[in-house]
Amino acid sequence: MRRADPNGLLNFRTPRFDLDNVYGAGPDDQPYLYDKSDKAKMAIGTVDGRPDLPDLPRFNGTALIGDMRNDENSIVSQLQLAFLLAHNTLVDRARAANPDISGPAAFEMARQTLRWLYQYIVWNDFVRRIAIDEVMNCALKLEKLCGGRKGWSCGLSDLYHWSNQPFMPVEFSVAAYRFGHSMVRNDYQTNNPVRGFGNHVPIFDNSGPSDPDDLRGFNNIKPENCIQWDWFLQMQTSRGPFPQMARKIDTKLANALAFLHEGPSGDPLNVLAFRNLQRGIDFDLPSGTSVARKMCLKPVKLRDDEPDALWYYILREAQGTGGNGLGRVGSNIVCSVFAGLLKGDPMSYVNVAPCWEPDDDPLLESGTNGDNRDDSNWTLASIIRLAGLKADGIGFA
Numbered sequence: 240m241r242r243a244d245p246n247g248l249l250n251f252r253t254p255r256f257d258l259d260n261v262y263g264a265g266p267d268d269q270p271y272l273y274d275k276s277d278k279a280k281m282a283i284g285t286v287d288g289r290p291d292l293p294d295l296p297r298f299n300g301t302a303l304i305g306d307m308r309n310d311e312n313s314i315v316s317q318l319q320l321a322f323l324l325a326h327n328t329l330v331d332r333a334r335a336a337n338p339d340i341s342g343p344a345a346f347e348m349a350r351q352t353l354r355w356l357y358q359y360i361v362w363n364d365f366v367r368r369i370a371i372d373e374v375m376n377c378a379l380k381l382e383k384l385c386g387g388r389k390g391w392s393c394g395l396s397d398l399y400h401w402s403n404q405p406f407m408p409v410e411f412s413v414a415a416y417r418f419g420h421s422m423v424r425n426d427y428q429t430n431n432p433v434r435g436f437g438n439h440v441p442i443f444d445n446s447g448p449s450d451p452d453d454l455r456g457f458n459n460i461k462p463e464n465c466i467q468w469d470w471f472l473q474m475q476t477s478r479g480p481f482p483q484m485a486r487k488i489d490t491k492l493a494n495a496l497a498f499l500h501e502g503p504s505g506d507p508l509n510v511l512a513f514r515n516l517q518r519g520i521d522f523d524l525p526s527g528t529s530v531a532r533k534m535c536l537k538p539v540k541l542r543d544d545e546p547d548a549l550w551y552y553i554l555r556e557a558q559g560t561g562g563n564g565l566g567r568v569g570s571n572i573v574c575s576v577f578a579g580l581l582k583g584d585p586m587s588y589v590n591v592a593p594c595w596e597p598d599d600d601p602l603l604e605s606g607t608n609g610d611n612r613d614d615s616n617w618t619l620a621s622i623i624r625l626a627g628l629k630a631d632g633i634g635f636a
Contacts (some may be wrong), residue, residue: 529553
C-alpha cells in the first residue's frame, strides 16, 4: 500500500474555528447555501414539506451545505441545521437593533457573533469536558500584560506551533482526535410520535437491508428521526435517563461502527479499527509510548498483544483513568492544537476582542429567559435555543 503524503492531501476546509462548514465561501461565491429571497440568511429546507419540521436545504436528497460530512447521520445533520437557524436568528436581531442596517452588514454581524460563540463553546464547554483541567488551563490563558492590557497566551506552543499559518497536524487528525470513535453508541432514542417512547434507533444498521431503519444520513431526514434535543444535551427539560450519555473513551467500539461495509465484503478497511491503525502506519506516526516519553510522561504499560499505535494508545490511556476523559498524552495533543488554532486565527475573539464574553454581545440574550438560561454557562444547548428549536419536542419552539 502506498504511503500517504500529508502534503499531497486535498482538503478545502480551513483549520480554523470559523464555521466554514456553515458559511462556505460566502453568499457571493456559494449562493446555493443561502436564502434566495434574503442573501443575509442561510437556506433552510423542510422534512416532507412540513414547515414545522426544518431540515437542511437539499437537492434530490443531497444536502446543500459547506461540508457534506455534516450530513453523515441524523444527529450531526440536525446539529448543522441548528447552526444555520441560529445564524438566521442573529440576522433578525441585528436588523431589529439596527433598522437601517444593510443586508451584508447584518450578515457580517450575525456571522461574527455565531463564530465567536462557537469558539467560546468549543473551548469552554467541549474541551473542558474531555481534557484534564490542568492541561487545558495551561494550554490557553488570559494573562495581564503591561499597560493594563490582557491577552491570551499558549502554554503548549512547544507541542504545536507553525511558521506561516496554522495547520492540522496528522498526530491530531489521524490519531488523537479520533478518540470520538469509541464514544459513539450503538443506538439512540429520538422520541418522535412515529416511533414512540423507548424505541432505540441504530446509528448505523449494517445488517444488510437495502433501506435500513437507522440514523444514517446523506438523504432526506425521516420525520421519525428528528431529534429531541433535551434527550441529547443537558437542558432544563431533561428528565430521567436523559440526556443519553456517550460511551466511555476506551479501546472498544460499538458494533454499529466496528464494521462499516463501505467496500467489498471481507475488505479489512471496512473494519474501522483496522482503518485507523493502517492510517497511522501510512503517515509514519510515532508510537504512543514514544510520544509519552517525548513529553516526559510515564508511558502506559501495554500488554504484548496490544498495538503501540498512537490512536490505540490514546484510547488505552483514557481507559486506564476511567474513560470519562482523555489521559495526559491525549489531553496535551488535543489542547495544544485547539488552543493553537484559536490563537492562530487572526479573526477569532481570542485575538480581535480578548476579553469578549457571550453575555456582553449585543446579539445574545442572557439571564433566565435568554440563550443560556439552563445555567450560568454557555454550552452547545445555547445554540439549540438560539436556533429556535424545541428542547422538549420536535420542530420549532
